[in-house]
Amino acid sequence: METMNDYELLYLMSEQDEEAQKLLIKLYEQRIERIIRKTVSSGGGKHLRSDEFHDLKSKCMLSLIEAVNQYHDETGVPFSYYASLCITTCVRSYLRKTRSQANYMFATCTSLDLDLSEDEGCYLISLVQNNQAEFDPKWSFELKEAQNKVKEVEAQLSEDERQIWLLRKAGCTYREIAEKSGHTVKHVGYILHKIKKILAGIIDYQK
Known part of the structure; x- marks a missing residue:
């Protein structure tokens, strides 16, 4: 199982294979740590304390599992990119939450139907932060942009290259x-390495 690719692990996880889940987490552990450091650094904030880093890393691992449940072939991008995008969004949400000082109103027992404007056009619920990646505008934009770029690459592949690429996306092993x-x-x-190299040049493939 150690040599399985993402898609083989995704399939096994869909079959409730706990070992596959553990292996996927192990496979992405260093990437999660790299994404945390990169996102914190790019945000210009202070370095996280050890306990904060550990807490955030745990949340990112949960985000990885959620990405597995949400991902499907029609997403149009490699799972590694999709997962990295979800993990990055998790980090951003965590940083916004922990570094914001304006959480008092949301911590009180105030009705979400509270009208915040005279014309009754703005309600408290519209201001509540939603940490689900798919509701993050930046996440949606980056995913859409990556999807378009992947489609452009796929359109330029030869028939043989496209067949190999699509079989790999479907979870087939090299031998299959x-x-x-x-x-x-x-x-x-060789063909898959070539395609991944092209993708790495146009999207942050490894995030």
């Missing part, structure tokens, strides 16, 4: 792709 496409495993590896 080789058998279905009629190419050698070495050739399949």
Whole structure:
């Protein structure tokens, strides 16, 4: 199981395989730490304390599992990018929450139907922060932008390259792709490396 790719692990997790979930978390642990440091640094904030870092890392691991449940082939981007985007959004939400000093109103037992304007056009519920990634405008924009770029790359692939790429996205191993496409495993590896290199040049593929 140690050599399984993301998509094989996703399939096993859909079958309630707990070992696959543990392996995926282990596989993404260093990436999560890298995303946390990068996002904190780019935000110009102070470095996190050890306990804050540990707390945020735990939240990011939960975000990774949520990404698994939300991801589907029609998303249009590699799972690694999608997961990294969700993790980054989790970090941003955490930083906004912990560093904001304006949480008093939301901590009180105030009705979410409270009218905040004279024309009854603004309600408290519209101001409550939603930490779900898909409701984050920046997340949506970045995902859409990445989807468009991936489509552009896929449109430029040859028929053989596209077949290999789509089989890989569907979770096939190199050997399975080789058998279905009629190419050698070495050739399949070369084509996939080539495509990933192109993607890395236009989107933050590894985040």
